[in-house]
Amino acid sequence: MKRRPVCLVCLLLMLCIWLMDLAGFARISGNPLPESVQLYIEKHPEAVICGEVQQYQATEYSLSAYLKHVCLIVGSEQIPIKNLRVFLKSNKEFPIGTTVKISGKLEEIPEPRNPGEFDSRQFYACQKIYYFMKNGVVLAWSSKYSRYGQFMQNLKSKIMQTLDIAAKEDAGIFEAMLLGEKDNLEDEVKIRYQMAGIIHILAISGLHISVLGIGFFDLLKRAGFGNVSAGMVVLSVLLQYGILTGESVSAMRAVGMFLLAVGARIAGRTYDLLTALAVSAVLLLLDAPANLYNSGFWLSFGAVAGLGVVAPVLAGCIRRENRLVVSVMKTLVSSIAVQMTTFPIMLRIYGEISLAGFFLNLLVLPTVSVVLVSGIAAVAVGMASVSAAVYVVLPGRVLLFLYEKLCELAAGIPFCTWIAGSPELWQCAGYYVLLFLGVGILGMSRGTVTWNGATGKRAGNHAFMQEKKNHGEGKGWLRKYQLLSGISGIMLILGLGILIYHPSGNLQITCLDIGQGDCISIQLPQGQNFLIDGGSSNKKNIARYQILPFLKNRGIGVIDAILISHTDNDHISGVLELFDYMRTHLTSVRVKNLILPEWTQPDDAYQQLVDKAQAAGVNVQKGRKGEQIALGKASLRFLSPDRGTAGTDANEDGMVVELTYGGFEGLFTGDIGTETEKKLLPELEDVDFLKVGHHGSRYSTCQEFLDVVRPELAVVSCSATNTYGHPSGETIERLEDSGAKIWYTMKEGAVTAETDGKEVWVDTFVHP
Numbered sequence: 001m002k003r004r005p006v007c008l009v010c011l012l013l014m015l016c017i018w019l020m021d022l023a024g025f026a027r028i029s030g031n032p033l034p035e036s037v038q039l040y041i042e043k044h045p046e047a048v049i050c051g052e053v054q055q056y057q058a059t060e061y062s063l064s065a066y067l068k069h070v071c072l073i074v075g076s077e078q079i080p081i082k083n084l085r086v087f088l089k090s091n092k093e094f095p096i097g098t099t100v101k102i103s104g105k106l107e108e109i110p111e112p113r114n115p116g117e118f119d120s121r122q123f124y125a126c127q128k129i130y131y132f133m134k135n136g137v138v139l140a141w142s143s144k145y146s147r148y149g150q151f152m153q154n155l156k157s158k159i160m161q162t163l164d165i166a167a168k169e170d171a172g173i174f175e176a177m178l179l180g181e182k183d184n185l186e187d188e189v190k191i192r193y194q195m196a197g198i199i200h201i202l203a204i205s206g207l208h209i210s211v212l213g214i215g216f217f218d219l220l221k222r223a224g225f226g227n228v229s230a231g232m233v234v235l236s237v238l239l240q241y242g243i244l245t246g247e248s249v250s251a252m253r254a255v256g257m258f259l260l261a262v263g264a265r266i267a268g269r270t271y272d273l274l275t276a277l278a279v280s281a282v283l284l285l286l287d288a289p290a291n292l293y294n295s296g297f298w299l300s301f302g303a304v305a306g307l308g309v310v311a312p313v314l315a316g317c318i319r320r321e322n323r324l325v326v327s328v329m330k331t332l333v334s335s336i337a338v339q340m341t342t343f344p345i346m347l348r349i350y351g352e353i354s355l356a357g358f359f360l361n362l363l364v365l366p367t368v369s370v371v372l373v374s375g376i377a378a379v380a381v382g383m384a385s386v387s388a389a390v391y392v393v394l395p396g397r398v399l400l401f402l403y404e405k406l407c408e409l410a411a412g413i414p415f416c417t418w419i420a421g422s423p424e425l426w427q428c429a430g431y432y433v434l435l436f437l438g439v440g441i442l443g444m445s446r447g448t449v450t451w452n453g454a455t456g457k458r459a460g461n462h463a464f465m466q467e468k469k470n471h472g473e474g475k476g477w478l479r480k481y482q483l484l485s486g487i488s489g490i491m492l493i494l495g496l497g498i499l500i501y502h503p504s505g506n507l508q509i510t511c512l513d514i515g516q517g518d519c520i521s522i523q524l525p526q527g528q529n530f531l532i533d534g535g536s537s538n539k540k541n542i543a544r545y546q547i548l549p550f551l552k553n554r555g556i557g558v559i560d561a562i563l564i565s566h567t568d569n570d571h572i573s574g575v576l577e578l579f580d581y582m583r584t585h586l587t588s589v590r591v592k593n594l595i596l597p598e599w600t601q602p603d604d605a606y607q608q609l610v611d612k613a614q615a616a617g618v619n620v621q622k623g624r625k626g627e628q629i630a631l632g633k634a635s636l637r638f639l640s641p642d643r644g645t646a647g648t649d650a651n652e653d654g655m656v657v658e659l660t661y662g663g664f665e666g667l668f669t670g671d672i673g674t675e676t677e678k679k680l681l682p683e684l685e686d687v688d689f690l691k692v693g694h695h696g697s698r699y700s701t702c703q704e705f706l707d708v709v710r711p712e713l714a715v716v717s718c719s720a721t722n723t724y725g726h727p728s729g730e731t732i733e734r735l736e737d738s739g740a741k742i743w744y745t746m747k748e749g750a751v752t753a754e755t756d757g758k759e760v761w762v763d764t765f766v767h768p
Contacts, residue, residue: 010278010285017289028289029122031108031130037079041072041106041131048073049133050101051084053094053145055153055246057183063091065136066129067100082128086136094138096153097146104136113513113749114546114765116351116422116553125290126249126297152244156181162382163375166389170397174375176202180245187544191586192407194350195417197357198364200303201371203296204251209258212376213238217262231266235259249284249291250300256280257304273308277301295349299342306341307334309436313443328362335361340435340492344428344499351552352419352588356410364403371396411585419588420500421555431495438491441484502555507634507661509689510752513745513765514546515539516719516726517570520668520691522659523554526632531562532657532668532691534574538719543577550750551589561593563623563636565670566654567605576609582616591618597640597655598622599647606647623655633757634661639683640676651694652676658687662757667709669693669700677705688760689753690714690740696727706738713741713753713762720746 021028031038041047051067058064064087071078086102094100108131109121124130156179163171163178172184180203182190193199213234220230242255257276264271281301284291291297314333339358346353354360374396382389410416423431504525512519517536523529536542551559562575575594581587594613596606613620624643629636640656647653654670666689669677673694681704690711693700695718714735718726727744735742741762743751749766 004272004275004278006275006282007278010281013282013285014292017285017292021292029125029293033081033130037072037081038108040074041081041108045105045107046103047106047133048101048103048139049081049084049086049106050078050099053096053098053100054083054149055096056093059087063088063093065093065100066127073101082130084131084133085124085129086133088136088138090138092138094141095145096149098144099142100138101140102133102136102138104133106131106133111766113745114550115510115750116549116551117546118549122290122293126288126294128288128290152240156244158383159379160184162379162386162389163393165386166378166382166393167375167397170400173202173400174371174378174393174396177204177372178375178379180204180248180251188584188586189404191581192404192411195354195356195586195588196360196407196410197354197417198360198403198407200299201364201368204245204248204254209238209241209251209254212241212372213258213262215373228266231262234262249294249296252284253277253280253297253300253304256283273304277304277308295345298345299349302342302345303338306337306339309337310340310439311337313439316443331362331365335365344423344431347420347499348422348428351422351549351555352417354410354417356413356416360406360410363406367399371399408585415557415588417588419552419555419557421502422553423499427499427501430498434491434495434498438488438495441491442488444484506754506756507664508752508754509659509666510550510750511691511715511717511743511745512546512550513717513749514542514574516695516722516724517542517573518565518670518691518695518717519547519574520717521550521554521556523556524631524634524661526634528560528631529556529558530636531559531575533565533571533670534562534578535569535571536573536719537570538722541577542574543581547574547578548581548587548589557589559589559591561595561621561629562591563595563655563657564597564609565656565668566597566650567603567609568650568671569605571670572605572609576612579609579612579616579618582618583612591616593619593621595621595623595655597645597647597653598624598643599641599645599653601646601648603647603650623657634659639680640672656680659689661755664688664755664757664760666753667691667711671695671697671700673697673699674702674705677702681705681708684708686710688712688755692716692727692731692735692742694726695722695724696731697724698728698730701731701734703734706734706740710738711735711740713743713760715743715745715751715753717745 017028049067049070049072051070054066054068056063056065064085067084067086070081070084072081086104109124109129111121112119159179160171160175160181163174167174172182172186173189175181176185182202185202190199190202193202216237217230217234220233221227225233238255238258242251245251257273257280260276260279261271284297311334314337315330335358339353343353374393378389378393378396381392504527507525508521508523510521510523512521514534515536515538517539518533519535519542520532521529522532534543534547539546551557564575565571578587578589578591582589582591591613594609596609599606610620623638624645625638625640627638637658637660638655639658641647641653645653651671652673652675654672654676656670656672656676657668659666659668665685665687667684667687668691671694677693677700684705685708687709688711690709690713692714696716716727732742743762743764745751747766748764750764752763752765754761754763
């Protein structure tokens, strides 16, 4: 740190921001606007604002505009509320830099509701956006605008149009790689690249900036420019490029580091990768302290730190025997170093890591520059002739086709991604301490290794080893080297053990918040995992955005069985989606069994579940009254339906399941109503946990039923904006009178009940 004081400053700044956030002095992880302003917006959501148009983005249903320098207009007063994203009623676009006055409904950006779910609030906080405005209507606008801003917007649109024509179905990938624009990138492509461990090539990174910057710098040098003039031109162009690509964290980090590299070259100073990394981090954190909790920030900086700290030490292990072998090994070492340093970050964010990525990056990374160059050349040529650009972009498209096949091949391999679960912060800290201690010891065992982060050149230790041998110290030094290398390896193994450690011993029931619907996870201490239902009537893609992230966050890679209470869409939509992902190899999560209620007259949705399950390789079984699944100390017993039940009334004929674990009993009643509840009374007894039937409908959870089951805690799963009136006030009153403590997914997010068979603890993901 003495040689790199900026690195120390960076670490101290991160620590200060974190401590200030914990102490409540800075709302880094929340809304920093004054409480009086927040309270006013909460009471008066229908508002009028004014702000400056920054950019536009097309959504599925409307056009949205990003505004900066936004003020809330209250009478004659204008109250600053930072930046804003407005969803407009009309599709009319105004020039960039135009000041607009808009009326609409302000809504605070929602926070995640389930473990593993994407944090939109934190994502937008990094852009200083804390509210959305829905149904925006433009009331007035200025005639003045930014000619430079509009030029950049037109240039970006022109580039995207050129790529759309020249690259055709691959245009979305080129736009993501060159412009950081991912709106036109197909979801399937993103999922496949993530599973294959090469999704990083779809973001603006140091590799992209290096290809653009160094290539342009060398071109100017050949044209007769000096170091200073060429450097100044490149610096200017890259700054504009950073603005053109939306100023993402990874793009601005890469641009900042490259500017420092070129600046050092102009000034005749030595470029230090770690110092440049620290300077970029300090600038980004000072601009937006919320970046401290930004996953993109940590992934981008973690990858470069791996190249600057871990890779040099590992590179010292390479023997200089064959240039080709050394080149391949250096690529492998870089890939391993990046994986080692970003491993906890990836698990913390996604709960999984691609095992295939270790090998696919060896094939992909050396060729990505060809894709980039072909895309850049196609854009340049396309400005004059789009028909010629079709041929220029062809080499890149061929490589993208090969990448796609590699991704499909990797996805077809069982467990191509390892679902290890999301570690706690203390586990990440423990891993990094042991990793860097191990790397430091390995470096000591190898002697002195030098590494130039800009050129990638190193001075190996083999000359050092030969010198030791010549002086007769070979055997003793070799033993010391082997001892230190062994200690280093043990530290790394211990670090991995700490990172993936998940203490077990209790049974966990988690009711996910998936809107108006049901999805319940049951995790047993012995390692078995079950889902009861999985669907929503007011949310789309819940398998992708809620169910799968939750499973990965908890380290659940295999589901022993999914139990379906009945076939209404709000109980099966996510399950159908999950089976589609399994069939097309877009997830590593596997389901062993699907258990459906045994009906003699199943509906079309029932048959659709069977077909999709079988296509995904899932065994289909039927559940009926009297059957039981023994699970060690736990068991699942089916209380309904009876043999011969038709299934014509999906709710009343649905599956009812009782869970026992030691002295604990839980009851899951689907959407049954009073009629079925009364039929089940002889089978029922006092329970500790009740998943309230039919989302708290007044036609369920009758008094006679409650008099028998007398739940200690009850969970209601429904949406805060549902149109059915769930939960009914009558039902809630009956539950309260019975002595039950009630939890609501619409208020507390995911609700988890944990038990050791005697005591029960409840935790909520959202703490009101």
